[in-house]
Amino acid sequence: MNKETMEKIHLNFKAKLVLMISLFNISLVLCVSFFNYLWHSRQLTRLTINQTQQIIEQTGSNIDNYIDELFRLTLSPYYNDEIMNKIAFIPASPEEALNKKRTIESFLASVMTLPRDEILRVYILTEADIYSYTRTPYQMEDYNVYKNSFWYMEALKANVPVFIPVHAEKAFGEKPTQIFSVARRLRSKDNNDIILGVIKVDADYTGIKSICDKVEFENDGALFVINKNEEMVYEKNDLPESGLWEKLTLPTDNGDFSCRINGEKYIGNVTTLQESELKIIALHSYRSLTSKARGNLSRTVFLAFICIVASIVIFILFIQRFLHPLYHIIRTMEIVQTGNLDVQVPLEQDDEIGYLASAFNTMTSSLKDVIHRNSLLMKQVYEVQYLHKVSQYDALCSQIKPHFLYNTLNTISLLIKCGESKDAILCIENLSCFLRGIMNADKEISFREELSIVSSYLNLQKIRYGDRLSYNLSIGQNTENVSIPALSLQPLVENTIKHCCETSSAPVSILVTSEWDGNNLSIQVLDNGPGIPEETLLKITESLTREETQDALTSSIGLINVHRRLRLHFGASSGLHIVSGSEGTTITLTIPQNISREEGIICTEH
The missing domain is CATH 3.30.565.10 (Histidine kinase-like ATPase, C-terminal domain)
Structure with missing residues (x-):
């Protein structure tokens, strides 16, 4: 084997070694970066989902508390004996009837309507008359036939307040207004068996809107509140995509869900309020949630490739020095092939190549001594x-x-x-x-x-x-x-x-x-x-x-x-x-x- 052939093998070996290490490092960096990106994205998405679920559940709890306050508001007549007496009083003349109407409606205005901006109309309905105070030019739709309304008949029978779900009525103009109502039966304080009538409160969604306006997400998102007929009650959208509600398909169960709108992936949460049958939906863009993770992935891959290029350059510079003893061993083996067993490889370093050189020297010495070789073989058999x-x-x-x-x-x-x-x-x-x-x-x-x-x-x-x-x-x-x-x-x-x-x-x-x-x-x-x-x-x-x-x-x-x-x-x-x-x-x-x-x-x- 001549010198030219040896140099060719030398170069091929170095090229293969450099290529193998380069491919390994690149594959390793890509795999680690990709799986780290997946893990980080999933952790961030799951954390956002859990936080969002807690936020909308707390928002739902605040809305329920708000509706409970309206229920308690219907108890106001019981705290005013004069009003309760007036409701039970049967007037004997038109003057007494007018005085009764003014007293009750003044109470409704001062106690129940004026302190709360979201209350539009308050009614006390008896078998003989209607007492009301309204902030709207329109009365309730079943004003003239209230005795036949389901909520009136249900309130007369129930011992608890009756919630009238979200419904659209004329309030301030031709365009319907989303209104929800609560109704409660009124009994005589002197005799519980005597039913005096029903108190009914109509309210708009300014109270619910003020609750929802306070909701802030850590990442940009959208918040929707809909009624049981899937009509929009409240919308807050900080996402760049508009019209999400029209393209969104809601799940039937509460909890988190994922969907695609216009090819974009979205992560959502939904919770339903049992009393009001309202649904609260929060929506986040998956791309927005994982934007930081993608940025970290790009920076990690870029820095890793810089390190890989630097390591390859350094490796090429030192590979010749590290492998020089190996080439010396190869040249010595050529001499041994000619039958000269007196040659020895100098031990230049204490590593694997140095160990190979030492083993080669031991092998040549063993070939010179058959008796030593046989005894060594017996020892090896015993150890095995x-x-x-x-x-x-x-x-x-x-x-x-x-x-x-x-x-x-x-x-x-x-x-x-x-x-x-x-x-x-x-x-x-x-x-x-x-x-x-x-x-x-x-x-x-x-x-x-x-x-x-x-x-x-x-x-x-x-x-x-x-x-x-x-x-x-x-x-x-x-x-x-x-x-x-x-x-x-x-x-x-x-x-x-x-x-x-x-x-x-x-x-x-x-x-x-x-x-x-x-x-x-x-x-x-x-x-x-x-x-x-x-x-x-x-x-x-x-x-x-x-x-x-x-x-x-x-x-x-x-x-x-x-x-x-x-x-x-x-x-x-x-x-x-x-x-x-x-x-x-x-x-x-x-x-x-x-x-x-x-x-x-x-x-x-x-």
């Missing part, structure tokens, strides 16, 4: 076998842990669904104790810690099965400090509960004991269950003798995993031994030890 053994051990450990968590979480779920919160809390506390026990310990823990894990597990299962489950931990005191792999005993107890409690309703008793058998620690788990069928027991025993767990019985994977872990950790003299009959099953866990022992027994019963 050891790592395989460790990885197999870790894989077996990871298979055991989820086995218990699944059942525990299922029990907690059932307790919560059944409303047994105390038992659910107790389950969570025991689960916390269990997890704390296995997470704070390494893969090899003391027998005392393992017993704590088993106790937490049995407490969880006792909550699940109640009186059907009882257990006894009879543990030799001298065995508490023995080190064993974590979760060596718990899967045995779990297997017992699974095949005894879950398959039968008979009470189950579990006994856990530990004792010394020479230099071996013997731990036994005994139960009074129906025992393991002979055929199944034979398959389990065969699985325990195999080197791998792939062909193990699915129902006995916990037992087989524990057995494999003990074998991997302590050798062939350790493991499980299972004896089963019609009176129960005994699982013996054997761990070889060489420690001193002291006398004493610790017993725990539940």
Whole structure:
């Protein structure tokens, strides 16, 4: 390979490297900027929707309060005994009738109409006459036939004020005016069974308009108030688009909605007032809401591209210096190809390329010494076998842990669904104790810690099965400090509960004991269950003798995993031994030890 060819490969490699980094950076910046824009836009839109909903709901509450004030205004005659007496009074002459009319209408003008600009007309209607005060040249439409009006008949029957929804009437001219009314039955203060008449108040929308005029949105928007016939009552539009109301299709439910008008996306909120049947609609332009986010996106992309161009320039300037040792290694490899093994690559830097140069030097030295190469190969084979053994051990450990968590979480779920919160809390506390026990310990823990894990597990299962489950931990005191792999005993107890409690309703008793058998620690788990069928027991025993767990019985994977872990950790003299009959099953866990022992027994019963 000549120098010209090497320079060509050199340039191609640099070009590919620069191109790869450039494309990666550009793609990364575009993706980050785009998703950041989406997130920011959605957050801003959701915040605006929530704020707008609160604003229009508060506006609706203010309108309801305003209408409630009108309801309370209809109680004014009750606070004036003279007026109530005049309403009940039956005149005997035209002079008395005229005096009664003047007194009542003067009260209506001074007390009910003059203090409030939005009240247009007030009436007190009796069976014999009408008393009114109006600010308009026109009376109400059903002035002459009020006795046949639905609101009059409904007010006479109702114990509460009657709201007359928004309707159009002539008030100041030929053009109809939007008016809403409230009516209340008047009873005699001396005798509630006597109905004196009905008081009716007509009002325009100046009061509602003053409430809506105070509404200010953080972003430009539009506010509409419509009646149940979808006629416009109030409009406030700060958006550049005009005529939005005519093109807007309202949803049937309250809350937020989105729509498109003339190709432009809008976000809206709507709420309906139950009493007045008015709808309040707020509208925002999506483009206006996200304008700041789009501006931030453009600035971010622009600055990012400037940084990318600068980084590419700097990278090109330094790439030759950084890759120079690599080219030196290539030239040295050409020399080695000729059969000269005495050459060495100088170690110019302590990085990946320096590591490559060092490895190349080691390789050439290894080629010179066959005996050293063979010994190194044997060492590598031994290390591979050891790592395989460790990885197999870790894989077996990871298979055991989820086995218990699944059942525990299922029990907690059932307790919560059944409303047994105390038992659910107790389950969570025991689960916390269990997890704390296995997470704070390494893969090899003391027998005392393992017993704590088993106790937490049995407490969880006792909550699940109640009186059907009882257990006894009879543990030799001298065995508490023995080190064993974590979760060596718990899967045995779990297997017992699974095949005894879950398959039968008979009470189950579990006994856990530990004792010394020479230099071996013997731990036994005994139960009074129906025992393991002979055929199944034979398959389990065969699985325990195999080197791998792939062909193990699915129902006995916990037992087989524990057995494999003990074998991997302590050798062939350790493991499980299972004896089963019609009176129960005994699982013996054997761990070889060489420690001193002291006398004493610790017993725990539940």
